[in-house]
Each structure stands twice: as structure tokens, then as C-alpha cells.
Amino acid sequence: MDKLLTLTALRRVVQLTAFVFFVYGAMIFTTFYTGDKLTQNLPALSCAYDMKGGDFCALIPLQHQMDHRVSTLFTQNAGAMEALMGTLITVGTVAVLILILNKAFCGWLCPLGFFQETITMIGTKLGLTQLISLNRETINKVRPIKWFIFLFLVLIFPLLTGIGFLGHEWGNPYCSICPSRIMTTAMTGDMSQIYLSQANNGYLILSLLADLLFGLMIALALFVRQPFCRICPMLPLQTLFKKIGLLRLVKKGSSSCESCGNCVKACPMDIYEIQDSAENKNITHSDCTLCGRCIEFCPHDGVMNFKYGPLTLLSSSKEGFKKRTKIDKWWKG
Amino acid sequence: MKKIILVLFCAAALWGFGDGAIYWAPHGCDNGKATAAKHGSHGKGESAMFALMNQEGNASAHLILPDLSEKPLTFKAATVNLPKPSMGGYYAMVAEGNEMNMTYSAVRYLSLQGRPAKVSPTKLTALPKTDLEIIPDPLHREHDRYTASKSYRFLLHFKGKPLINTTVTLETHDTPVQTYTSDKTGAFLITLPNDFKNVKVGRSENKPSEFLLSTQYRFGEHLYKSTLTMPYSLNPNDFWQSQSYGAITIFIGFLVGLVFYRRIKKGAKNG
Numbered sequence: 240m241d242k243l244l245t246l247t248a249l250r251r252v253v254q255l256t257a258f259v260f261f262v263y264g265a266m267i268f269t270t271f272y273t274g275d276k277l278t279q280n281l282p283a284l285s286c287a288y289d290m291k292g293g294d295f296c297a298l299i300p301l302q303h304q305m306d307h308r309v310s311t312l313f314t315q316n317a318g319a320m321e322a323l324m325g326t327l328i329t330v331g332t333v334a335v336l337i338l339i340l341n342k343a344f345c346g347w348l349c350p351l352g353f354f355q356e357t358i359t360m361i362g363t364k365l366g367l368t369q370l371i372s373l374n375r376e377t378i379n380k381v382r383p384i385k386w387f388i389f390l391f392l393v394l395i396f397p398l399l400t401g402i403g404f405l406g407h408e409w410g411n412p413y414c415s416i417c418p419s420r421i422m423t424t425a426m427t428g429d430m431s432q433i434y435l436s437q438a439n440n441g442y443l444i445l446s447l448l449a450d451l452l453f454g455l456m457i458a459l460a461l462f463v464r465q466p467f468c469r470i471c472p473m474l475p476l477q478t479l480f481k482k483i484g485l486l487r488l489v490k491k492g493s494s495s496c497e498s499c500g501n502c503v504k505a506c507p508m509d510i511y512e513i514q515d516s517a518e519n520k521n522i523t524h525s526d527c528t529l530c531g532r533c534i535e536f537c538p539h540d541g542v543m544n545f546k547y548g549p550l551t552l553l554s555s556s557k558e559g560f561k562k563r564t565k566i567d568k569w570w571k572g
Numbered sequence: 573m574k575k576i577i578l579v580l581f582c583a584a585a586l587w588g589f590g591d592g593a594i595y596w597a598p599h600g601c602d603n604g605k606a607t608a609a610k611h612g613s614h615g616k617g618e619s620a621m622f623a624l625m626n627q628e629g630n631a632s633a634h635l636i637l638p639d640l641s642e643k644p645l646t647f648k649a650a651t652v653n654l655p656k657p658s659m660g661g662y663y664a665m666v667a668e669g670n671e672m673n674m675t676y677s678a679v680r681y682l683s684l685q686g687r688p689a690k691v692s693p694t695k696l697t698a699l700p701k702t703d704l705e706i707i708p709d710p711l712h713r714e715h716d717r718y719t720a721s722k723s724y725r726f727l728l729h730f731k732g733k734p735l736i737n738t739t740v741t742l743e744t745h746d747t748p749v750q751t752y753t754s755d756k757t758g759a760f761l762i763t764l765p766n767d768f769k770n771v772k773v774g775r776s777e778n779k780p781s782e783f784l785l786s787t788q789y790r791f792g793e794h795l796y797k798s799t800l801t802m803p804y805s806l807n808p809n810d811f812w813q814s815q816s817y818g819a820i821t822i823f824i825g826f827l828v829g830l831v832f833y834r835r836i837k838k839g840a841k842n843g
Contacts, residue, residue, distance in 0.1 A: 270692060270693075270694050270710070271710045271713060272692065272693045272694070272710065272711075272713055272714060273713055273714040273715065274661060274688055274689075274690075274692065274693060274714060275692050275693070275694070290713060290716075367833070368833075368836065368837045370836055407776065421822075430815065431809055431815075433815055433818040433819055433822065434808075434809055434813040434814060434815050434817075434818040435813065435814050435817035435818045435821055436808070436812060436813045437773070437812045437813070437814070438773050438774050438808070438812050438813075439773070439774070446813075446818065446821075447821060450818050450819075450821035450822045450825060451821055451822075451824065451825035451828070452825060453822050453825060454821070454822035454823060454824060454825025454826035454827075454828070454829065455825040455826070455828055455829045456825075456829075457825075457826055457829065458825070458826045458827070458828070458829020458830050458832070458833065459829045459832065461829075461833065462833050462836065
């Protein structure tokens with residue numbers, strides 16, 4: 240039993256609990272109504288289209304505020320407070336949540352993240368060849384995509400829609416392509432979000448993208464770790480506040496770190512920067528989901544650390560590394 | 573005078589709907605829409621004026637606000653004008669009247685935007701509003717709407733307690749009356765009909781229709797009649813959205829992913 244007590248095992252329990260809460264929570268913990276959800280501004284992809292969910296992500300209010308409120312600055316000469324108050328509340332709530340858990344919302348609580356990791360586990364058990372790490376070149380090409388999605392699909396297109404430059408379909412374009420919308424609703428037995436719209440070219444493009452992306456994500460997750468997370472616009476939103484997060488990844492490695500690269504191999508987001516030398520430095524990268532795998536797979540005592548404020552929650556160790564490697568071998572057969 | 577003509581026109585258009593029971597219907601006149609536009613928190617093109625159809629005798633009406641406080645509504649030629657909403661959330665319009673040995677009532681819910689009331693909508697639906705009451709369980713969610721081809725659950729209560737084995741009728745303008753019977757918990761499930769005609773592509777291009785749930789219950793010599801009316805919209809999946817094409821597209825996306833897998837596996841074999 241002791242051999243299963245690892246950070247990853249704990250994370251799986253938390254992920255499963257969070258998945259149940261965020262996908263089915265309205266049936267037990269909250270209610271069906273939007274007004275009764277936990278925060279309505281969650282920094283994780285729990286979808287508002289899921290009628291049975293316990294909470295929903297901050298991206299849908301952000302898009303609606305751009306479309307219906309911020310745009311009034313340009314169309315109705317609305318006052319700054321009136322136009323921006325909703326956005327400030329959303330961003331403020333996200334900031335408070337990031338302060339508490341930082342980017343662990345991705346690695347520990349996001350239902351779509353857990354869904355992808357589950358598919359990867361299935362792929363491993365099916366004996367599919369796993370792509371351990373994407374190369375640096377690919378990573379450098381993929382990284383800007385999330386910023387493009389965040390800036391254009393979450394902020395700019397909805398704002399232009401509100402001003403009147405774009406059609407109604409661009410009012411919440413990110414939700415229109417988000418795989419979490421299809422996954423979470425399907426998980427509750429509601430298949431109405433699987434469709435191809437022929438209303439106009441805009442709707443057709445967005446629904447086509449959504450369905451292709453969802454199918455592609457499932458197939459890729461069978462052999463690549465967390466494929467959608469790499470382009471998720473939640474990462475840029477979190478990055479705006481990651482400096483204030485109490486939970487962080489700290490590296491103390493100037494002399495003890497041998498740059499073995501184990502941390503990079505363990506990282507599901509292929510963050511090569513974490514193997515760079517650092518002495519007592521917060522190395523929580525924009526792409527980091529604070530899953531803690533780099534700590535588990537670091538063979539050196541005290542080099543990689545999870546810190547919460549001044550407290551050290553977990554440190555890498557030789558013993559921990561041996562145990563984790565053994566479990567990994569057992570799991571992969 | 574203009575108002576009276578409009579009410580008569582509206583009544584003529586809805587002739588036969590509701591089988592004599594009172595019920596709320598939106599009043600689509602310019603005044604109602606202009607007032608709604610001034611309020612700024614009704615949906616686009618919606619009216620702030622409602623008519624109590626088949627109104628007789630001494631019916632009175634009031635509005636229950638999201639914080640569960642009440643405001644009286646004043647009739648002007650069988651219509652009421654809603655006041656500017658002071659908070660966001662669900663409102664319930666309630667009309668009640670009495671005749672000899674008969675009590676009749678009508679309820680309608682509205683979702684309006686504004687500063688949240690911080691009171692759960694479950695409390696508004698659970699609050700007894702009339703002796704005999706049809707209660708949405710739940711209401712459609714905020715920013716959502718009742719939609720054709722979808723099923724919705726309702727509860728039937730009499731003096732705050734579940735009313736079992738009682739018939740409820742569902743009427744829409746273009747589908748014959750359907751009847752449902754409440755189960756042992758007082759619940760019944762309806763499926764809204766897909767009966768929209770002359771449909772144009774795009775949700776906003778098609779006006780919502782109305783459905784009416786009505787029931788009656790005799791307690792001793794006294795007859796209670798109650799209705800619930802709500803708007804419902806067409807379901808895009810019945811018209812310009814194809815679910816089968818959607819599923820095929822997901823499958824194509826999956827196949828593209830498998831092509832990547834084959835390439836990677838080939839690359840791995842070649843070192």
C-alpha cells in the first residue's frame with residue numbers, strides 16, 4: 240500500500256473529486272442555477288454549458304463582458320466603471336483564486352486536464368507507443384498559440400462583436416471551439432453540443448473547428464501528454480497573476496543539480512527551462528500546471544520544491560525518486 | 573383606446589388557448605417593448621407589458637422579486653406594466669382571483685439582468701405563490717431558455733404539498749393539447765413540441781412561442797384552477813445544426829490524430 244502513496248496518487252484522488260464536483264456538482268453540492276455556482280470565475284476549464292456542474296470557468300464571463308459591457312465604452316460612451324466593473328470582478332476573483340492555489344488549478348482541478356490524463360493512461364495500458372517529450376522546436380512553435388487564442392478568441396473578437404464589427408457568432412468564439420464544452424456536457428449524457436452548424440460561415444467554421452479539435456485531442460491524448468493544455472487560453476490568464484501565487488515551484492540547484500534532465504522528461508508540458516540552473520528561485524513557468532512530477536522524478540535531495548508561502552510542502556529526494564521510478568516501471572509494465 | 577384595441581387583437585389571436593383559465597401572455601405592443609428597452613435588462617425585443625388573458629372579476633396581481641419581496645401590479649385594461657427591475661435574477665408574476673366556489677391563478681417567471689439578489693432561485697420556486705401551483709423543477713437556467721424537443725420537469729403542489737395523480741394539460745399554438753399526470757411525488761415531465769413554422773436560419777431570426785400548462789383540482793365544493801405560461805424557443809439541432817455531421821467531424825479529427833500517431837511510431841522505429 241505504501242508504494243502507492245505518492246504525490247501523483249494524491250493528485251489523482253484530488254482530480255477525480257474535482258471532476259465529480261465540477262461536472263456533476265449541481266446534483267449534490269450547489270444547484271442547477273448559475274447564481275448558485277461556487278465562484279462562476281474558475282481558472283480551470285469547467286464548462287458553463289454543463290447544466291449539472293458545480294462551477295464554471297472564467298473565460299465565458301470574460302467573453303460576455305467584452306461583448307456586452309466593455310464594448311459599450313465605444314458604442315454608448317458608457318462610463319468606465321459601468322463598462323469595466325464586471326471584468327474587474329472576474330479578473331479580481333481569478334487573482335484571488337490564483338493567490339490561493341496558483342496554477343495548480345490546471346494540474347489538480349481542471350476536468351479537461353484530468354480527462355486527457357485519463358486517456359493517456361488508457362493509451363499506455365493499450366500499449367501504444369508514447370511520445371515522451373516534444374522537441375524544443377515543436378514546443379517553441381506551439382507556445383504562442385495559447386496567447387493568440389486568449390487575445391483574439393477571448394478578448395478581441397468578442398469586443399469587436401460588441402462594437403458591431405463582427406457577427407453574433409464571434410461573441411463567445413472560444414467557448415464555441417472549447418473541447419471542455421463537448422466533454423463535460425457529454426459526460427452528463429447531454430449530446431446537444433455535438434453539432435455542425437450551417438447557420439452561416441462563421442458558425443460553420445467554429446463548429447467545424449470544435450469537433451475536429453475534440454476528436455484530435457482524444458486521439459493525441461492516447462500518446463501525447465496533455466495535448467490541449469499546451470494551447471489552453473487559461474494559461475495566459477493565470478500567468479498574469481502567477482507572481483502572487485502562494486503555491487510555487489522553487490529550485491535550489493546550483494551545486495546539487497546535475498542537469499540530468501529527469502525533470503524535463505517527467506514534465507507533461509515539456510518545459511525545458513526547468514533544468515536550467517537556479518538557486519532558490521521560483522521557476523513556476525507560464526506553462527507549468529504545478530503537477531509536481533518534476534519533484535517526484537528529481538533524484539537529488541532538496542533541489543525541486545513545492546513551497547506555499549514560506550512553508551516547504553514537498554522536496555525532491557533520492558528515496559522519493561527510487562520509489563516513484565519503481566511505480567512508473569510497474570505501471571508501464 | 574389603442575391599448576384596448578391591442579388587447580382585443582391579442583385576445584382574438586390567442587382565442588381558445590387556455591380553455592377559459594386565466595394566464596399571462598406577453599403584450600407585444602410598441603409601448604411594452606419601449607418600456608423594456610428603457611429598463612435595459614429585458615432581452616432584446618422583449619416586452620415589459622403583460623396581459624392577463626381570460627381575466628374575470630376580482631383578479632389581483634403582484635410581482636415577487638428575486639429577493640422574495642413583493643410588489644403589487646396594477647391592471648390597465650387587463651394589462652400590467654412591469655416596473656424597472658431593481659435587481660437581477662428571477663421574478664414571478666402572480667395573478668389570483670376568486671369567484672363563488674372557485675379560485676383561479678396564473679404564474680409566469682421572468683429572468684432579468686441586474687445586480688444579483690444573492691438569493692437562490694430555488695427559494696423563489698419553492699415559495700408557495702398560489703393554493704394550486706405548477707412549479708418548474710427547475711426553471712430554465714439563467715441565460716438559457718425553454719427549448720423545443722427538450723424535456724422539462726415540473727411539480728404540482730396544492731397548499732404547499734405535492735398533488736398526486738392529477739391531470740395537467742400542455743398547450744402550444746400549433747400542437748394539439750397533450751395531457752400528463754403527476755406521479756406520487758407530484759412531478760411530471762413534459763417534452764416541448766418542435767412546432768415552429770416558417771423557420772429562418774439563426775436563433776435570433778425566430779421569435780419564441782408560448783406554452784401553457786394548466787390544471788384544476790376540486791377540494792370539497794371548491795374548485796381551484798391554475799396555469800403557468802412560459803416562452804420557448806426552437807431547437808437549432810432540429811433545423812440548421814446537424815448532430816450526425818458533428819459526430820462525423822469528431823471522428824475525422826480522431827483519424828487525423830491517429831495519422832500523427834502512425835508517423836511518430838514510424839519515426840520511433842527508424843530511430
